[in-house]
Amino acid sequence: MGIEERDRDGNIAALKAVAEQFAVSVTPHLQALIDPADPADPIARQFLPDAAELETHPHELSDPIGDAPHSPLPGIVHRYPDRVLLKLVNVCPVYCRFCFRREMVGPGSKGLSAGQLDAAIDYIRANPGIWEVILTGGDPLIVSPRRMADVVARLNTIPHLGIIRIHSRVPVVDPARITPGLVAALKGGKPVWLLLHANHAAEFAAPEARAAIARLVDAGIPVLGQSVLLKGVNDSPEALTALFRAMVVNRVKPHYLHHGDLARGTSHFRVSLDEGQRLVAGLRGRVSGLAQPTYILDLPGGHGKVPVGPVYAQAEDDGSWRIVDPWGCTHRYEDPAAG
Known part of the structure; x- marks a missing residue:
């Protein structure tokens, strides 16, 4: 798959500039998975070069x-x-x-x-x-x-x-x-x-x-x-x-x-x-x-x-614990092993 085939926005020069800086390769196996009609195709987004790669911070x-x-x-x-x-x-x-x-x-x-x-x-x-x-x-x-x-x-x-x-x-x-x-x-x-x-x-x-x-x-x-x-x-x-x-x-x-x-x-x-x-x-x-x-x-x-990851348990000043359950509700837990 050449740069011209990867170009979605007519910006071939920008894509070639990306390829000059960062390696580009897509296997035939992955090419067959890409839906060319879907601009948000998740395979294309991961592997096809994008002019946004030229933007650095x-x-x-x-x-x-x-x-x-x-x-x-x-x-x-x-x-x-x-x-x-x-x-x-x-x-x-x-x-x-x-x-x-x-x-x-x-x-x-x-x-x-x-x-x-x-x-x-x-x-x-x-x-x-x-x-x-x-x-x-x-x-x-x-x-x-x-x-x-x-x-x-x-x-x-x-x-x-x-x-x-x-x-x-x-x-x-x-x-x-x-x-x-x-x-x-x-x-x-x-x-x-x-x-x-x-x-x-x-x-x-x-x-x-x-x-x-x-x-x-x-x-x-x-x-x-x-x-x-x-x-x-x-x-x-x-x-x-x-x-x-x-x-x-x-x-x-x-x-x-x-x-x-x-x-x-x-x-x-x-x-x-x-x-x-x-x-x-x-x-x-x-x-x-x-x-x-x-x-x-x-x-x-x-x-x-x-x-x-998110924190589900936090110690309170009184020695108890504040626990958040999987549905976002908060519960008080007394830890009997804490003495």
Whole structure:
């Protein structure tokens, strides 16, 4: 799909300017899901370039979650004591228009060389406090089954590692990549968990995507969901309900709902924290607990993820608690264990 085909407003020059700054790619699978007659199509909004990306603000950052200060060597981000990111590649099958790593990924971006991968794995091996490795990028499931099997096998030789986690969009954006060979490459050693990034129920509409997820789950690989709260995509109770129910139906447990990061050129996707809290509160009691993710903010500067969901319990001066139920009614609760 060329820039001319993506242009909705006759502003080809602006879209080409976007493509010069930020990577653009849409898989044939996603192209088939887009309704060209719908100007608010949620798939198009996530993946097709928009002239609004040329608008930047002083608060926007090239490294919005602070990877760089916590990267002791190429491919490693060590922000938390017990886990590290291992960034295998810097390319993806598609490029989200709101990506927090949009300054670092895209065609021509170099993945880890053989020597850099050796050094990254040596770093993990030399730090016994590391219990979890998170394969990310880019999208790690873009690599060949052979390369994935090699990386997983090498990680499996590190005694202090407990699990391997993979962050990916591939099952819903390029499901043909989830082959039996790739699934087999993930199995046979330490437990592998997959965090699937999806933001709208339409991403689960295609039978190919549902089958790709089923191949992973049926192979014993637990799949969790992570989403980004995006204006014009899922910023309504109905859209979030449909998204999280679609995940649960496909045996994907909603895990994180991310507040949007302050990446350059993404203000048109931004929802306020106050509105995000109202939306999340609106799910409580109305949607199954299985479909409730944790609403989180990844603090700028590399200070980590923190839950920012609504508060339902507040201590009162008299020692009691004020509790808000799922329907917004307030109740007084005396805590007998408080003495």
